[in-house]
Amino acid sequence: MSKSKIRFAIIGHKGRMGLAIAEAVEEAGHEFRVGVDLGGDPEPLLGQADVVVDFSSPDALAANLKAACSAGVPILVGTTGLEQDQFVALAEAAKTIPVLQTGNTSLGVTLLAHLVKEAAAKLGPDWDIEVLEMHHRMKVDAPSGTAKLLGEAAAEARGVSLSDAMDSGRHGHTGARRDGDIGFATLRGGTVAGEHSVIFAGNEERITLAHSAENRSIFARGAVRGAEWLMGKPAGRYSMNDVLGI
CATH class of the missing domain: 3.40.50.720 (NAD(P)-binding Rossmann-like Domain)
Structure with a gap:
C-alpha cells in the first residue's frame, strides 16, 4: 500500500x-x-x-x-x-x-466471496446454493453486483458459468428446483446499505455465510x-x- x-x-x-x-x-x-x-x-x-x-x-x-x-x-x-x-x-x-x-x-464482502468459493468447492453439488440480498429502495439494478459476485464465486468453484446456473426469476408454478441452479432473491426497501447471505442447503442441514453493511x-x-x-x-x-x- x-x-x-x-x-x-x-x-x-x-x-x-x-x-x-x-x-x-x-x-x-x-x-x-x-x-x-x-x-x-x-x-x-x-x-x-x-x-x-x-x-x-x-x-x-x-x-x-x-x-x-x-x-x-x-x-x-x-x-x-x-x-x-x-x-x-x-x-x-x-x-x-x-x-x-x-x-x-468492501473488504468484508471480498473475504465473504472467498469463503463462498471455498464452501462451494468443499461441499459439492449435493448442496443447493441460494443468494439473498437486500438494498435501499433507490437501487436500480437487481440482483446487486455484490450478489452476482457471490454467485460467480460459487459457480467458479463448481466449474460452471453463472449465466447457465443462475435462477433469479421464480414466479408462479415453477416446478421443482433444478439440480445445480444458483438461486437469487432480491429485496428492496428503506435505507438498507446492503445485506447479503449465501445459503448452502443440504439434506437436513444448512450453512449461511452473510455480510451486513451498516453504512456505505x-x-x-x-x-x-x-x-x-x-x-x-x-x-x-x-x-x-x-x-x-x-
Whole structure:
C-alpha cells in the first residue's frame, strides 16, 4: 500500500458513493483533486490525478476508460450493472493501464466471496446454493453486483458459468428446483446499505455465510484501499482479491 499522498479523480463524485469516497480520500490523508459528473468530459481532467475511481454509470464506462488510458492513470471501477460489452472494454483498457473492477469494494464482502468459493468447492453439488440480498429502495439494478459476485464465486468453484446456473426469476408454478441452479432473491426497501447471505442447503442441514453493511462508508474506505494498492502496478486486470492477497 502506498504511503505517499495520492491525487484522486472521482467520476460520479456528486452521487452518494462519490461523496462518501471523497470524504474517505481526505480521511486517508490523500487529495481529492478532480470530480467528473453527468455530462462532464473526463478526458481533459484525469491528467491532474494519480488514480481514478469510477462509480458513475455503465453507459459512461467506455468514455471513462478511454480518458484514463489517454491520461495513463490507473482506474478502479465500482460501477455495477455492467454488460458483456463493458467487460470487453475493461479487458481492452487493461492492456494499457492497471484496471481494478469489482462489484463491491468492501473488504468484508471480498473475504465473504472467498469463503463462498471455498464452501462451494468443499461441499459439492449435493448442496443447493441460494443468494439473498437486500438494498435501499433507490437501487436500480437487481440482483446487486455484490450478489452476482457471490454467485460467480460459487459457480467458479463448481466449474460452471453463472449465466447457465443462475435462477433469479421464480414466479408462479415453477416446478421443482433444478439440480445445480444458483438461486437469487432480491429485496428492496428503506435505507438498507446492503445485506447479503449465501445459503448452502443440504439434506437436513444448512450453512449461511452473510455480510451486513451498516453504512456505505465501508465501500468508500475499501475503494480508497483498492486505489492505494493499484498505484505502481503494471497494466492488467485486477480485483479486490488481489488487494487482500487471496
